[in-house]
Amino acid sequence: MSWRVAGVDEAGCGPLAGPVVVAAVILDPHRPIDGLDDSKKLSPARREALYPQIIASAYAWRIEFVRVEEIDALNILQARLTGMRRALCALDPAATRARIDGNRLPADLPCRAEAVVGGDAQDPAIMAASILAKVARDRAMLELHAQFPQYGFDRHKGYPSPSHLAALREHGPCPHHRRSFAPIAQLALF
Template sequence: MARPRSDSPLLFDIPLKPDFSVERRSRKRGVWPVAGTDEAGRGPLAGPVVAAAVILDPDAIPDGLDDSKRMTLEARERVYLTIIGSAISVGVASVCAVSIDRSDIRKASLEAMRRAVAALSLPPLLVLADGRDIPPGLACEGQALVKGDQRSQSIAAASIVAKVTRDRMLAHCGTIHPAYGFERHAGYGTEAHLAGIGAHGPLPGLHRMSFSPFKAA
């Protein structure tokens, strides 16, 4: 297995929108398929961290790919459907709040990305991971890209799939636990969420008890 690599791009290395240049160079040297992977939900007080891995079809790259955090809800949902309908393969995985508490959010995020890659129907020969870390245990070469969701269309696609999937999961939690408003804040520490916790207490198995304010309490 090839050694994992990471890089630290200069500001001028980051395009205005993510492109397919890293994937294209890899394909030219015979390393294909290439998957991008990213996670959503490192910062919330509740819910799982969700990761996605996507192998895009070079001949059918969806329009509008971008870092999911820079997109509106409507744009994310629209592009999500295009990704699901056109990608060669999509894998999704999550790590629950209990497992996050047993390890830490960094390890849980990397494990979710590893599981998402393993869930792909077509094994990649290269995985592009957003950030500075490469998920451990990959069965192929890995490359970490700082601000990868703004540089690589494959990682951007994964960021959108992970974000939409997690938001839908937390919206479902909101129907089960309406007092907390998960459908509005997706588990982040908003004023409304903190008020719900103050009034009703944390939910075992859903709130991350190793996070503030629970850890301090």
């Protein structure tokens, strides 16, 4: 079908800890979802409310987690692109085309694709993908907070906030910190 266009976006490229989460979504044109927007413009409660609507209404969707070990081994850009490729390849039914937020495309995609700078503010399928990725990542960071409460992952979600940096200086990194990121590597605590 010519309308099977997947929107693809990720959450979590900038944090010092946790996974990069990528989502791919093919919206069903017969089941529109009201209130889609760039996940960064929505409140956490609004994102949580939209998440099950997207899953229930989408023609197809997939969420992929790129773990810290992969991020450190590949680098953040390649980890992001790897997650995008995996999410698109796992869509069932497959996309006929993809619109990917950003200015870079992964190699070896299963369909034609275009990079869309600012796509999470323009394209409903990319908006839906940004919401799925952000909610899934935030939930993963809350799980990490339960294991490692001393870092405050429930508040900053792994981003380099002053409180996170202070916790790193006091406690050193946990297994979910990205060793390849400068603030962690510079601590030389592991």
